[in-house]
Amino acid sequence: MIDLFKTKIGRLRILGFLEGISLLVLLLVAVPMKYYFQNPSISKVLGPVHGAIFLLFLFSTLSVGVEQNWKFKTTIWKVILACFIPLGTFYIDKKILSKI
Amino acid sequence: MMYQTLTFYHSIIRWFVLASLLFAIYRACKGYYSKAYFTKADNSIRHWTATIAHIQLVIGIILYSQSPIIKYFWSNFKEAIQDIDILFFGLIHIFLMLTSITIITIGSALSKRKTTDQEKFKTMLIWFSIALLLIFIAIPWPFSPLSNRPYFR
Numbered sequence: 001m002i003d004l005f006k007t008k009i010g011r012l013r014i015l016g017f018l019e020g021i022s023l024l025v026l027l028l029v030a031v032p033m034k035y036y037f038q039n040p041s042i043s044k045v046l047g048p049v050h051g052a053i054f055l056l057f058l059f060s061t062l063s064v065g066v067e068q069n070w071k072f073k074t075t076i077w078k079v080i081l082a083c084f085i086p087l088g089t090f091y092i093d094k095k096i097l098s099k100i
Numbered sequence: 101m102m103y104q105t106l107t108f109y110h111s112i113i114r115w116f117v118l119a120s121l122l123f124a125i126y127r128a129c130k131g132y133y134s135k136a137y138f139t140k141a142d143n144s145i146r147h148w149t150a151t152i153a154h155i156q157l158v159i160g161i162i163l164y165s166q167s168p169i170i171k172y173f174w175s176n177f178k179e180a181i182q183d184i185d186i187l188f189f190g191l192i193h194i195f196l197m198l199t200s201i202t203i204i205t206i207g208s209a210l211s212k213r214k215t216t217d218q219e220k221f222k223t224m225l226i227w228f229s230i231a232l233l234l235i236f237i238a239i240p241w242p243f244s245p246l247s248n249r250p251y252f253r
Contacts, residue, residue, distance in 0.1 A: 047165060048161065048162045048164075048165035048166065049162070051161055051162075051165060052157075052158045052161045052162055055157060055158075055161055056154060056157070056158060059154060059157070059201065059202070059205050062202065062205050062206065062209070063150070063205050063206075063208065063209045064209070065209075066205075066206050066209035066210055066213065067209040067210075067212050067213050068213075069213065
């Protein structure tokens with residue numbers, strides 16, 4: 001686990017994990033709370049946090065992608081698409097990032 | 101409360117962003133023209149310059165979601181876009197800063213990938229200088245024609 005923090009790809013994987021979790025909590029907990037129970041407190045806090053993690057994930061992908069000369073056609077578009085889709089970052093972590 | 105704390109940190113960290121960029125550009129310039137070795141220290145400066153910019157980005161994004169100016173901007177778009185001060189924080193600042201952080205990120209990663217020390221310095225020098233120029237334009241300096249905020253708050 002500690003080793004993950006030491007490399008750029010490891011930090012990207014951690015960000016991907018956090019991005020995926022925060023998106024799920026937003027969709028499954030915060031949004032229903034806001035619209036069905038009129039309680040926007042979770043989405044108010046988590047919304048911006050998720051936004052920040054999302055952007056950090058994008059910039060991290062850019063950084064690792066440029067550094068390791070990833071091909072747009074084979075890798076980059078998948079990683080970028082993944083962070084828009086629920087569970088997407090978990091999928092690319094297993095299929096792509098864990099193998100690099 | 102949250103908003104004031106964030107503006108305080110966003111304002112203070114600006115100086116770290118500027119200082120690290122200036123120092124990195126100075127090292128790159130010196131290294132490139134004197135044909136020096138790209139040392140471990142140079143590599144740390146490259147890395148930390150990008151990291152400090154990313155920290156500032158995170159604070160900026162959270163600030164953007166909390167700011168009453170931004171809320172006003174998006175809910176009164178038609179009138180707000182006429183006011184340069186509000187348009188500045190609603191679009192210009194965030195657009196220019198996201199662009200410059202992209203440039204810093206690519207520049208830093210490209211420099212790391214280069215194989216010779218000369219190319220490493222040159223890549224850092226060019227990309228970081230362009231980013232510094234954009235950041236300089238996009239900061240609401242007290243003397244800026246776009247929008248004005250104090251040096252420290």
